[in-house]
Amino acid sequence: xxxxxxxxxxxxxxxxxxxxxxxxxxxxxxxxxxxxxxxxxxxxxxxxxxxxxxxxxxxxxxxxxxxxxxxxxxxxxxxxxxxxxxxxxxxxxxxxxxxxxxxxxxxxxxxxxxxxxxxxxxxxxxxxxxxxxxxxxxxxxxxxxxxxxxxxxxxxxxxxxxxxxxxxxxxxxxxxxxxxxxxxxxxxxxxxxxxxxxxxxxxxxxxxxxxxxxxxxxxxxxxxxxxxxxxxxxxxxxxxxxxxxxxxxxxxxxxxxxxxxxxxxxxxxxxxxxxxxxxxxxxxxxxxxxxxxxxxxxxxxxxxxxxxxxxxxxxxxxxxxxxxxxxxx
Amino acid sequence: xxxxxxxxxxxxxxxxxxxxxxxxxxxxxxxxxxxxxxxxxxxxxxxxxxxxxxxxxxxxxxxxxxxxxxxxxxxxxxxxxxxxxxxxxxxxxxxxxxxxxxxxxxxxxxxxxxxxxxxxxxxxxxxxxxxxxxxxxxxxxxxxxxxxxxxxxxxxxxxxxxxxxxxxxxxxxxxxxxxxxxxxxxxxxxxxxxxxxxxxxxxxxxxxxxxxxxxxxxxxxxxxxxxxxxxxxxxxxxxxx
Ligand SMILES: [Zn+2]
Numbered sequence: 001x002x003x004x005x006x007x008x009x010x011x012x013x014x015x016x017x018x019x020x021x022x023x024x025x026x027x028x029x030x031x032x033x034x035x036x037x038x039x040x041x042x043x044x045x046x047x048x049x050x051x052x053x054x055x056x057x058x059x060x061x062x063x064x065x066x067x068x069x070x071x072x073x074x075x076x077x078x079x080x081x082x083x084x085x086x087x088x089x090x091x092x093x094x095x096x097x098x099x100x101x102x103x104x105x106x107x108x109x110x111x112x113x114x115x116x117x118x119x120x121x122x123x124x125x126x127x128x129x130x131x132x133x134x135x136x137x138x139x140x141x142x143x144x145x146x147x148x149x150x151x152x153x154x155x156x157x158x159x160x161x162x163x164x165x166x167x168x169x170x171x172x173x174x175x176x177x178x179x180x181x182x183x184x185x186x187x188x189x190x191x192x193x194x195x196x197x198x199x200x201x202x203x204x205x206x207x208x209x210x211x212x213x214x215x216x217x218x219x220x221x222x223x224x225x226x227x228x229x230x231x232x233x234x235x236x237x238x239x240x241x242x243x244x245x246x247x248x249x250x251x252x253x254x255x256x257x258x259x260x261x262x263x264x265x266x267x268x269x270x271x272x273x274x275x276x277x278x279x280x281x282x283x284x285x286x287x288x289x290x291x292x293x294x295x296x297x298x299x300x301x302x303x304x305x306x307x308x309x310x311x312x313x314x315x316x317x318x319x320x321x322x323x324x325x326x327x328x329x
Numbered sequence: 330x331x332x333x334x335x336x337x338x339x340x341x342x343x344x345x346x347x348x349x350x351x352x353x354x355x356x357x358x359x360x361x362x363x364x365x366x367x368x369x370x371x372x373x374x375x376x377x378x379x380x381x382x383x384x385x386x387x388x389x390x391x392x393x394x395x396x397x398x399x400x401x402x403x404x405x406x407x408x409x410x411x412x413x414x415x416x417x418x419x420x421x422x423x424x425x426x427x428x429x430x431x432x433x434x435x436x437x438x439x440x441x442x443x444x445x446x447x448x449x450x451x452x453x454x455x456x457x458x459x460x461x462x463x464x465x466x467x468x469x470x471x472x473x474x475x476x477x478x479x480x481x482x483x484x485x486x487x488x489x490x491x492x493x494x495x496x497x498x499x500x501x502x503x504x505x506x507x508x509x510x511x512x513x514x515x516x517x518x519x520x521x522x523x524x525x526x527x528x529x530x531x532x533x534x535x536x537x538x539x540x541x542x543x544x545x546x547x548x549x550x551x552x553x554x555x556x557x558x559x560x561x562x563x564x565x566x567x568x569x570x
Contacts, residue, residue, distance in 0.1 A: 039567025043411060047563060050415050054422050054554045068427060082568065084412045087378055091416045092423035098382055099396060099427035317383040320376075 001064070003071045003096070004302035005053070007089030008081025008109050009136055010034055010045045012052040014060040015298030016071075019306065022120045024064035026292060026299040029056050038176045039166070040135075046084040053092055060298070071102065075305035078106035079322035081136070086321040094316060101313040105305035109296075110137065111148040113266040115304035116293040118146060124287040129153075129260040131251055133275075134267030134295070135162030135177070138207050138247075140254050143264070146307035153254050154205025161243060161269045164209035168239045171216050172232055182236050183272055189237030191274075194219060196242035198249060205250050205257070212242050244275045251282070261285060270294040332401045333388070334541035335381060337417035338409025338437035339456060339510055342380040345538035346388045346399070349546035363388055377416045385424075396428045403545030405437040405536065407558040408464040408483060409456060414557040422554060431550030436558065438466035438483055440540035441509050442474040445533055451502040453481070453495065453524065455511035463491050463511040464560060469502050476547055485560045492518040499523035508533045 001024060006013040012029040031048045034040045061067060076093030079086055090106070097104040113132045117124040130141045138161045142151035159167070162179060169178020174185065196215050199208040216239050220228050228235065251263070264287040269275060271291055279286055293300060311319070335344040344363050363384050389395060404421035407414045418434075425432040441454040452474065453467040467481035468474045481494055491511075495518070498505045505524045512519060513534055516526045527533050 034567070037565055037567045041563065041565050041567050043563035044565065046411070046415060047557075047559070050419055050557065051554065053419065054426065057426065084415070087412060088415050088419045091378065091381075091419040094382055095420045095423035096427045098386065099424050314383075314386055317386060318379045320378040 001066060001070045002073045002075060002302040002305055004075040004107070004298045004305060005089040005093045006077045006109070006112065006296055006298045006301045007049045007053070007085050008077045008079070009085060009296060010040045010048075011296045012049050012056050013296060013298040014053075014056045015302050016060055016064040016066055017119070017299055017302040020120070021118055021123065021303055021306070023299050024066065025060040026297055027056050027060045027063060028292060028295070028297055035176050038170055040082070042082045042084050045082060046088055049085055049088040053088060068096070068100065071100070073103050073105060073305060073310055075105040075107050075301050077109050077112065077301050078319070079109065080324045081109055083321055083323045090321050094319065098313060098317060103310035103312050104316040105308060105310040106316065106319050107301045107304045107308065108148050110139065111304040111308070112300040114141065114143055114149065115146070115307060116266055116289045116297070116300035117264045117287055118307070119293065119299060119303050122287070122289070124264050127260065128262035128264050128287070129251075129254055129258060131247065131263065131265045132267045133161040133247060133265070133269035135166065136160055137267065140205050140250055142258055142260070148304075148308055153258070154207060154250055156207040156209065158208055158210040159213065161207070161209065161247060162267070164213060164243050165269070167213045168216055168236070171220055172236055179268065179272065182240060183274070185233055186237040186240040186274070189233030189235070191237040191241035193231070193234035194238035196238055198242050198245040200249055205254050207246060207250060209243070209246060212239070212246065240272075240274055244272070244278055247275060248278050251279070255282070255284065263287070266294050268295045330400045330546050331398060332403055332542035332545050333385070333399050334403035334435070334538040334545060335385065335417060335421070336405030336437055336440065336536050336538050336541060337375070337377040337381060337413040338405050338407045339413070339536055340375045341535055342375070342377050342384060343536050343538040344381070344384045344388055345542055346392050347539055347542035349542060375410065375413055377413050381416060381420055396430070399430060401545055401550065402430050402432045403435050403541045404432065404555060405440060405538070405541055406434040406555060407437050408458065408485070408560045409437055411559060414559070418555055418557055432555055433545035433548045433550050434555035435541040435544045435548070436466065436483065437536055438464065439474050439479070439544060440538075441536050442466065442468055443540040443544065444537050445506055445508045447506045451480070451498045451505035453498060453505050453507040453512070455491070455507050455509040455515065455519070457511040457514045458485050462487055463515055465491060465494060465511070467494070467498055467505070475544060483558060483560060488515050488518045491515055492522045495519050495522035495524045510534055
């Protein structure tokens with residue numbers, strides 16, 4: 001079995017899967033301590049990871065009905081993500097592997113999101129176009145094989161889509177995380193009430209949400225407190241519509257540019273109902289993994305570990321994490 | 330008892346494997362002691378993530394023994410750099426889980442004080458806490474850091490507070506000795522309070538994991554997980570927002 005650890009942001013995740021991609025355990029311990037700060041606090045997330053990880057590892061083993069003796073490969077997220085948070089899971093993963101002289105796979109987090117599609121029972125095989133949209137990343141990739149992200153078509157130049165949801169929710173006085181609350185509020189509003197920017201004139205396949213967030217801020221100021229309150233649902237619906245359109249414009253362009261007829265989506269934003277509805281209207285073969293495989297999880301990291309070379313013991317002892325861009329192989 | 334220990338509270342990655350003779354009050358019989366220090370580049374971080382496991386395995390290889398010849402694990406719990414502490418503790422807990430060995434968390438300040446061999450004078454272990462502060466714990470004469478609770482419990486102090494505690498130790502117990510990178514950093518404040526600080530390059534300022542082995546041999550292993558001693562609340566700044 002493959003044991004995988006994912007601690008790149010604020011979820012402490014451990015999973016066990018079989019080499020052919022059947023999930024035996026996929027334990028996700030979400031840290032709600034960040035809610036009152038209105039965003040993930042790296043130092044708090046890292047402290048939580050350290051205290052939760054041993055518990056989550058034993059829980060995953062218990063759920064799988066396995067012991068470490070059943071593990072043949074250990075994997076952990078190497079990056080991108082919050083360095084201090086990554087280091088907890090990555091250090092633990094290396095040590096678990098080393099003590100048993102097992103091979104170790106240092107997995108790219110984005111490869112993990114793609115590899116969530118390769119898990120049983122709903123395997124979705126390449127080639128396909130992938131849209132990954134979460135609080136940490138927003139990107140489009142042309143997926144031609146099972147390996148790490150090779151053909152990145154576009155990514156966000158500023159905020160991530162999930163971040164845009166959170167920031168909008170905050171401006172409308174909703175809590176953190178704000179995606180679900182904003183969607184619920186939007187359900188009773190008119191998406192055409194206000195026209196928010198979708199960076200449509202920006203060419204190519206990159207995303208930008210900074211202008212959208214600023215536009216909402218100015219609109220809220222312009223309306224004033226009582227009017228903003230009165231029209232909250234319309235503001236939420238119009239804002240959500242603009243986020244979804246920003247994503248959809250690039251998805252349509254990418255489908256046109258690549259000629260792809262199959263599309264997979266991942267990341268926490270994949271839970272959004274308006275986005276799902278819009279994607280279904282595209283008329284392409286669509287794959288949306290189960291919710292717990294869309295958000296950050298260990299099973300996707302274990303899945304990715306099957307499609308990249310693992311390092312034999314002791315070649316990985318000196319491996320370190322990375323925070324962004326650079327992806328040393 | 331054979332103990333494998335490491336400490337990543339400071340810029341130094343310290344590891345040691347020791348045979349401890351219980352009856353002789355935790356004397357060291359066989360010593361394998363390794364430490365690596367890379368000055369972090371400005372804005373960089375210590376290299377614990379790269380160094381720690383590699384040093385542990387170098388140690389095991391040099392001693393010619395595998396995990397089956399180790400009886401106990403020990404890890405420095407700080408105080409120190411938050412990320413360093415977590416790399417050490419996450420590694421230690423994972424090794425303990427994976428090997429089934431008992432694990433003991435050891436105060437990095439206690440280990441530092443034990444290595445000072447201050448004997449009949451107060452020993453002040455002082456680490457650089459950055460942001461213009463210091464971590465301190467102190468033991469009065471006759472209080473052996475090996476098993477006695479610190480007379481001045483672990484705390485984070487401004488230089489003025491540090492000088493005040495040092496002056497108090499000097500007044501009550503005579504001529505204290507202060508060691509650690511914080512003692513070097515705040516030498517002036519400590520010396521003016523009547524405290525002796527060994528020369529900057531003295532090895533006494535460096536944490537040695539040998540001391541963790543001695544302390545761990547006498548301690549009861551942790552029943553649950555080992556907790557770091559942060560001594561400071563986290564900065565509550567979200568990544569974005
Ligand atoms: Zn993610």
